Amino acid sequence: MNNASLVNQTSAEDGFEYYTPPEWTNAAREVMGGIDLDPASCDFANQWIGASQIYTKETDGLQQEWHGRVWMNHPFHRGEMACKPNCKKKNCKPRTKASDKQRGHCITEDIPGNTEWINKLLTEYQSGRVKEAVIVTYCSSSETWFMPLLKQPQCFPFGRIHYVGADGKKVGGCTKGSVITYFGPNLAWFAEVFGKLGEIRVNYQHSDQLAEISHSLAIMVEQRATELAQQYASATLEQRPDDAEPGEPVNNAYELPVAELSTDGLQLPAGPELCAAKEGAAA
Secondary structure (H helix, E strand, C coil): CCHHHHCCCCCCCCCCCCECCHHHHHHHHHHHCCCCEECCCCCCCHHHHCCCEECCCCCCHHHCCCCEEEEECCCCCCCECCCCCCCCCHHHCCCCCCCCCCCCCCCCCCECCHHHHHHHHHHHHHHCCEEEEEEEEECCCCCHHHHHHHHCCEEEECCCCCCECCCCCECCCCCCCEEEEEECCCHHHHHHHHCCCEEEECCCCCHHHHHHHHHHHHHHHHHHHHHHHHHHHCCCHHHCCCCCCCCCCCCCCCCCCHHHCCCCCCCCCCCHHHHHHHHHHHC
């Protein structure tokens, strides 16, 4: 087993950093029109990622505020709490031979894992500070941290992603599959660009949910139309384009100013969920 086989487990902790190949970051940049922030990067990787701003291991992206269009390939780790006195963790037992796989020492600080990075992204996106994001993760559909990603549009690559090592070359031997997840309003463009690199999957919107959205919209439009009709019927002669006397019912031959109708009062799904609903309705 080489170090690349641990890329989705503890490789970053062991000092082995792996970066996303350019074909994937180029596609992310094409979808979003640029990358404003990479919250888990380094100067070397940013040579081809091209983010306007990066957070590094030293500046700790988990402790910073994110913004704009984000690309993220965070350190893949299961996460681990700092060791307590008289630690009994198997991973902390001293190594006795070169083939030992355990870490061999205790840790004094918590190691953030996939959960912390995904929760941070969700918080920043839901706050509105992050407008759009493309991220790559291990395809771990049974893990709790992965569940929120299943609600977003995703690209399942045609084959495994072999990440780039510190020497700038792709490292073979990765035994895990990866997935690209998208946050943002441009679902069709994401599918167009990433569909060349993998299979696109979108969260299914149940027909009952679509029917509820349509029903709510119809009620809102009807209510607004009634309000406008009442205002028009009670308007003064100077405010009405027809020749009816003030207070008379509006002539049915005249159309209401429907351009004034607004959907501001309707609570629709935000972001990708609405895009998926529209795609389902069109189908």
